[in-house]
Each structure stands twice: as C-alpha cells, then as structure tokens.
Amino acid sequence: MVSNSNINNVKTKTIGEIFSKDPKIICRNVDVFYGEKQAIKDVSIDIASREIISFIGPSGCGKSTFLRCLNRMNDTIDTCKVKGSISLDKEDIYDEKIDVVTLRAKIGMVFQKPNPFPKSIYENVAYGPKIHGLSSSKEELDFIVENSLKDSGLWEEVKDRLQSPGTGLSGGQQQRLCIARAIAVSPEIILMDEPCSALDPIATAKIEELINQLGKNYSIVIVTHSMQQAARISQRTAYFHLGELIEVGETKKIFTMPEDKQTEAYISGRIG
Amino acid sequence: MNKNNSKMLTADEASKIVASSVIRRRKKNARLKTYGRIAIGLAVSFLIFLFVSIFSKGIPGFFQYYVTLDVYLDRDRLDPKGDLSPESLYNGDARSIVLESLYKVIKPKGRKEKKAAKKIISSNADVRISKMVLDDPNILGKIIPITFAVDDDIDSFLRGYIKRETPSSERRINDKVIKFVDKLSAENKISYKFSDYILTGSASRSPEIAGIKGAFIGSMLTLAVCFIIAFPLGVATAVYLEEFAPKNKITEIIEVNINNLAAVPSVVFGILGLAIFIGIFGMPRSIPLLGGMVLALMTLPTIIISSRAAIRAVPPSIKDAAYGIGASKLQTIFHHVLPLAMPGMLTGTIIGMAQALGETAPLLMIGMVAFIVDIPGGVTDPGTVLPVQIFMWADFAERMFIQKTSSAIIVLLVFLILMNAAAVILRKRLERRW
Numbered sequence: 001m002v003s004n005s006n007i008n009n010v011k012t013k014t015i016g017e018i019f020s021k022d023p024k025i026i027c028r029n030v031d032v033f034y035g036e037k038q039a040i041k042d043v044s045i046d047i048a049s050r051e052i053i054s055f056i057g058p059s060g061c062g063k064s065t066f067l068r069c070l071n072r073m074n075d076t077i078d079t080c081k082v083k084g085s086i087s088l089d090k091e092d093i094y095d096e097k098i099d100v101v102t103l104r105a106k107i108g109m110v111f112q113k114p115n116p117f118p119k120s121i122y123e124n125v126a127y128g129p130k131i132h133g134l135s136s137s138k139e140e141l142d143f144i145v146e147n148s149l150k151d152s153g154l155w156e157e158v159k160d161r162l163q164s165p166g167t168g169l170s171g172g173q174q175q176r177l178c179i180a181r182a183i184a185v186s187p188e189i190i191l192m193d194e195p196c197s198a199l200d201p202i203a204t205a206k207i208e209e210l211i212n213q214l215g216k217n218y219s220i221v222i223v224t225h226s227m228q229q230a231a232r233i234s235q236r237t238a239y240f241h242l243g244e245l246i247e248v249g250e251t252k253k254i255f256t257m258p259e260d261k262q263t264e265a266y267i268s269g270r271i272g
Numbered sequence: 273m274n275k276n277n278s279k280m281l282t283a284d285e286a287s288k289i290v291a292s293s294v295i296r297r298r299k300k301n302a303r304l305k306t307y308g309r310i311a312i313g314l315a316v317s318f319l320i321f322l323f324v325s326i327f328s329k330g331i332p333g334f335f336q337y338y339v340t341l342d343v344y345l346d347r348d349r350l351d352p353k354g355d356l357s358p359e360s361l362y363n364g365d366a367r368s369i370v371l372e373s374l375y376k377v378i379k380p381k382g383r384k385e386k387k388a389a390k391k392i393i394s395s396n397a398d399v400r401i402s403k404m405v406l407d408d409p410n411i412l413g414k415i416i417p418i419t420f421a422v423d424d425d426i427d428s429f430l431r432g433y434i435k436r437e438t439p440s441s442e443r444r445i446n447d448k449v450i451k452f453v454d455k456l457s458a459e460n461k462i463s464y465k466f467s468d469y470i471l472t473g474s475a476s477r478s479p480e481i482a483g484i485k486g487a488f489i490g491s492m493l494t495l496a497v498c499f500i501i502a503f504p505l506g507v508a509t510a511v512y513l514e515e516f517a518p519k520n521k522i523t524e525i526i527e528v529n530i531n532n533l534a535a536v537p538s539v540v541f542g543i544l545g546l547a548i549f550i551g552i553f554g555m556p557r558s559i560p561l562l563g564g565m566v567l568a569l570m571t572l573p574t575i576i577i578s579s580r581a582a583i584r585a586v587p588p589s590i591k592d593a594a595y596g597i598g599a600s601k602l603q604t605i606f607h608h609v610l611p612l613a614m615p616g617m618l619t620g621t622i623i624g625m626a627q628a629l630g631e632t633a634p635l636l637m638i639g640m641v642a643f644i645v646d647i648p649g650g651v652t653d654p655g656t657v658l659p660v661q662i663f664m665w666a667d668f669a670e671r672m673f674i675q676k677t678s679s680a681i682i683v684l685l686v687f688l689i690l691m692n693a694a695a696v697i698l699r700k701r702l703e704r705r706w
Contacts, residue, residue, distance in 0.1 A: 073596065078519060101598045101599075103598075104595065104598035105598040109597075111589060111596070117590060117594075117608060127597065127607070128598065131597075131598070182596070182597060
C-alpha cells in the first residue's frame with residue numbers, strides 16, 4: 001500500500017493539475033531507463049476513474065513508454081528498468097507480490113497496429129475470458145463474446161461470420177475487434193497506443209465514437225499524435241516532451257490557454 | 273565534377289554521360305544473366321544425367337526372369353512327418369521335386385549335365401514350395417505350374433550381360449547351362465516380370481532373391497526413433513533459447529556451439545554414439561533404437577536452428593496482443609507462438625529427417641552394416657537401413673546387385689522426394705497470414 005499522506009505531497013516540475021479527486025492509477029516520480037538511456041524523467045500523474053486522458057507530444061517523447069509502464073508491458077524488454085511508484089487502487093503494481101497476469105486482466109491494452117490473432121473472430125474475443133476462466137459454460141462465453149462485440153460496435157457487422165478469420169476484416173474492424181478482445185475480460189482501464197494511426201478517417205471516426213462510449217465505464221488512457229483527436233475525445237490531456245511530463249490539465253484549457261511555452265509551441269505546430 | 277573547372281554539369285552534359293554509361297551497365301546485366309543461365313543449365317544437365325543413369329539401371333532391377341515349371345507336389349517328400357507343421361515342411365525335400373520337374377523339360381543326360389541344370393533355378397525355390405504348401409495344403413499331390421526365379425547368373429545371361437560369344441572358360445556359366453536355358457526359352461518356360469523379391473525380400477547373398485524390405489523397415493524404425501527424440505528436444509531447446517534464456521555469455525556460447533554442431537561431419541556423431549551409447553551404456557549394436565539416437569544427435573542442430581528462426585519470425589505484435597490481455601508467458605508460447613511457428617519448425621524437422629534418412633557413415637560406426645536376414649520387428653531387433661543396404665550391395669561382386677543397388681537408390685530417392693514434398697505441403701497448409 002502506498003501511504004495516503006505522501007501521495008499528494010510530491011515535488012514536480014509539471015505544470016497544471018496532476019492530481020485527481022478519484023484516482024485509479026497514481027504514478028509518482030516515475031523514471032524509466034533503457035539500459036543507460038533515461039526515457040522517462042520524474043513523471044507524476046493521477047489517472048481518475050472513468051476518465052479519458054490523452055498523452056500527446058512529439059515522437060520519441062516517451063508517451064508510449066510511459067503508457068506501457070502502466071500495465072508492465074515493458075517487462076518483456078530486458079534492458080528496461082522502472083523506478084518510482086505506480087499504483088493501481090493504491091496497490092503498487094511493481095510490487096513483487098503482484099502477478100502481471102492479474103494486472104493485465106485489469107488493465108487492457110489496444111495497440112497501434114491492429115493485431116488480431118490469426119484465429120476466428122469468435123476465438124479472438126473468447127481467448128481472454130477462456131484463459132482467465134471467466135466463463136463456466138459455452139453459453140456464458142457466447143454471451144461475453146456477443147456483448148463485447150456489441151460494445152465495440154462490431155456485432156452487426158460480424159454476427160453472421162464469427163467463425164471467419166479475424167485477420168480477414170478491414171483495418172478499422174480489426175482494431176474494433178482488438179478493443180472487443182480487450183473489454184471481453186472486463187478490465188477497469190484500457191490503454192490505447194495510437195489506436196487510429198493506421199486507420200482511414202472513417203474508421204478513425206468510428207473508433208473515436210467508440211472510445212467516447214467506453215469512457216462511461218472505463219478509464220481510458222490514449223496516446224495520440226493527432227491533437228484534434230485528443231481535443232475531441234479526452235477530458236484531460238498530458239503533454240510530454242523529451243521524457244518529461246511538461247503540462248497536464250483539462251483538455252479545453254491545454255488547447256486554448258497552455259501555461260507552458262513548450263506546450264503552446266507544440267499545440268500551435270511549432271515543435272513536433 | 274571537373275577538377276580544373278569546378279562547376280556543376282549542365283543537364284545536357286549529365287544526360288550524355290549517363291547515356292554512355294547505360295550501355296555499359298546493360299552489357300554487364302546481360303553478361304550476368306548469361307552466366308546465371310549457364311550455371312542453371314549445367315546444374316539441370318547434371319541432374320538429368322543422374323536421374324537417367326539411376327533410372328535406366330534401376331528400373332530393370334525391379335524386374336527379373338522367372339521360369340515356370342509343372343511341379344508334382346509329392347506328399348511324402350514334401351511333408352515327411354505328415355502333420356503339415358512348418359518344421360515338417362521345411363525338412364521336406366522340395367529341392368528334388370523342383371529339379372525333377374526341371375529335368376522333365378530339359379532332359380539332362382549324365383551327372384555333369386544334371387550338375388549344370390542345378391544352377392538354373394534359384395536356391396530359394398524350395399522355400400517357395402514349402403510356403404505355398406503351408407498356405408494351402410490342398411495342393412499336395414497335385415501337378416501345378418509354379419514360377420521360380422532363375423539364378424542370378426542366368427538372369428544376367430538372359431539380359432545379355434553374360435555374352436554367348438565369350439569363351440566358356442571366362443564365363444560364369446558354361447555351355448551346358450546355356451543349352452538348357454535355350455531349351456527352356458524355346459519351350460516358352462521363361463518369363464520376365466516384376467520382381468517378387470525386390471520390395472518384399474530382405475538381405476540375401478543370392479542377388480535374385482535379395483530385397484529391400486528389411487532395410488526399409490529398419491529405416492522407418494530408425495527415423496521414428498530419431499523423430500521422437502529430436503523433435504521435442506529440438507523444439508524445447510529452441511523455445512528456451514528464444515523466449516527464456518537470459519542474454520549473456522553462456523547463452524551466446526551455447527548458440528555458437530549449436531551452429532557449429534550443424535557443420536560437424538556426421539561420422540563424428542557415429543563415433544560419439546559408439547563411444548557413449550555402446551561403450552559406456554553398453555547398448556547392443558546394430559539396433560534401430562541406437563541408430564535413431566545417433567541420427568537424433570545429428571539432426572538436433574538442424575531442428576534447433578530452423579525452429580529458432582521460425583519462432584523469431586512470429587510477429588511481436590501477436591505476442592504483445594497475448595501479453596496485453598494477460599496471457600502468461602507459457603500461454604503465449606503454447607497458444608500463439610508455437611502454432612504460428614509450427615510450419616517453419618516442421619519444415620526444418622522434415623529436412624533434418626530427410627538428411628537422416630540418407631545418412632550412412634554414422635550408422636556404419638554403430639554396426640548397422642551387419643548382414644541381417646531377418647526383418648526387424650521392433651526398435652531393439654538388429655537391422656540395417658536403406659543407404660547402408662545400398663552401400664553393401666554396391667560392394668558385392670554379382671552383376672545383378674548393380675541393378676538392385678540402383679533400384680534401392682530409386683526407392684530411397686522416391687522417399688526423399690516424398691518427404692520434401694510433405695514439407696512443402698505442410699508449410700502451405702499450416703501457413704497463416706497475419
């Protein structure tokens with residue numbers, strides 16, 4: 001447990017409000033190293049329940065690295081070291097007692113490139129519930145699959161061909177299938193790493209609408225290169241630059257009255 | 273750029289220079305193409321030469337000459353005890369019955385001619401009669417036409433390898449025998465048909481009845497053992513090295529050594545097997561189990577290398593996806609990585625098996641070169657394998673073994689081609705797109 005007294009008592013250079021009233025994830029003084037190279041420098045931020053927060057910033061600023069720290073996806077990289085504390089519901093996720101399996105069941109992830117398994121649509125969605133033992137019968141599993149596909153807005157398009165391969169769908173459909181796969185295990189938080197960067201504008205619009213819908217039930221952290229997208233879908237925005245979290249705040253405020261000069265320069269298109 | 277007068281070329285000048293160099297480049301291209309075509313032409317002609325040579329020698333090896341005789345199956349002489357038991361039948365005097373019916377046709381006069389006549393029919397004829405009676409005792413006491421293989425020298429004579437013009441003293445068969453063979457031909461008793469022995473017989477010193485069945489079964493048993501040992505071990509090693517092993521000096525040394533092992537001459541593995549399996553563990557020699565173990569040692573590096581390549585080729589995005597929804601490392605490997613890597617791993621394994629199928633040297637080391645007439649019934653029965661059988665036959669003096677050697681090579685080649693085709697089909701079948 002991270003003690004309550006010092007979580008809001010943190011030194012940070014970040015401008016804006018890093019704290020939330022109802023924090024789900026609390027990150028304090030997080031440093032990330034790839035070998036010798038420091039990719040994230042002293043980042044502290046809260047992510048609230050049922051909020052959509054977007055991470056923006058120029059390429060290589062560390063926003064994806066930071067996102068992948070939240071569900072310990074960086075564990076797979078040998079040279080990656082994380083310092084500082086990240087807690088989910090006040091429990092340190094880097095604690096030795098925490099199993100990444102249970103952590104990742106709570107924090108789902110959607111990747112930049114749609115990556116459905118080379119299996120049927122049904123199998124793609126059912127895989128998570130199956131390995132976590134979330135259903136005790138075929139009917140329950142069918143129900144989960146159907147609901148997840150409905151929630152991701154894909155059900156109407158695929159209900160007649162659940163057994164056809166997931167890789168045969170269009171890019172946008174594949175990405176929604178990946179979202180359905182993520183929500184099938186009933187996570188609390190969904191991390192999205194530039195989910196629309198490989199999609200056309202129509203598919204992007206559908207995903208954005210879907211993210212808005214999902215924001216009612218899940219916390220969503222989305223990394224994006226499109227500032228318009230951040231402005232359209234997120235309630236809060238965090239601006240990263242060279243591994244540092246420069247400014248955090250209400251999306252409206254960040255995009256209209258950024259306090260920091262770098263944020264302003266990025267938003268107005270002068271950096272990045 | 274001009275050295276004396278440093279300025280950029282005009283577009284006109286540049287295009288002239290480019291145009292002149294284009295001709296040179298085209299010529300170079302054309303030359304390279306020609307070299308490539310010559311190389312391929314040579315390779316194809318060698319291949320055609322190889323196949324024509326093997327098939328022209330080997331196809332006749334699948335056929336042989338037979339003589340058909342009306343045989344009186346005398347009950348008393350064939351079944352001296354009268355109980356139709358195998359022992360009684362094998363004690364019977366089938367040989368004299370066969371010779372009797374032969375004499376009826378060729379009518380030899382005197383001891384010398386009879387001696388010559390005995391050389392015509394394969395020594396296997398009496399076994400054939402005993403087997404026929406054992407299968408169907410009702411034929412006893414009847415006269416029925418039976419076909420026997422002719423002796424290998426007669427076969428070679430009928431094929432024209434032993435020439436009539438050659439002086440009798442330098443021929444393997446004398447003039448009397450030739451006279452009898454002519455008589456049999458004249459009475460239409462001699463026929464040329466698909467060999468009863470090449471595919472179903474086992475090793476024999478008499479070439480007319482030698483076959484590859486024993487060696488073939490031995491090869492299958494050896495390969496089965498090899499696969500059962502090498503495939504799981506190879507895949508497990510590859511998975512460990514790719515997914516679990518820490519990246520440090522020890523892992524690096526292991527990797528380099530595995531790659532080196534793939535290049536070690538196979539006979540070395542034979543000596544290793546001889547020293548360890550026979551020398552230290554005291555396993556019996558000549559058995560397919562031992563052969564399979566030695567070949568497994570030899571194919572392991574191939575399987576490990578190809579399996580690692582296949583595992584590495586699985587897109588990381590699939591692993592990310594599995595980890596992202598909370599699959600454990602083991603689940604990710606077994607549910608996603610291995611199924612996707614399977615076509616590549618199987619291809620590598622089949623290629624390794626094909627290599628093992630054609631391997632001779634290491635098996636010589638562990639005594640699989642022994643002359644074994646019995647067909648092995650299990651992995652612990654002594655046996656030999658196809659390539660070793662070919663090696664042994666190639667060494668025998670009898671003319672007929674030359675054809676048999678080529679026939680055995682054809683069988684081996686057909687098997688290798690089938691295995692490689694299976695590899696291609698498997699890869700096509702299992703390959704999925706992502």
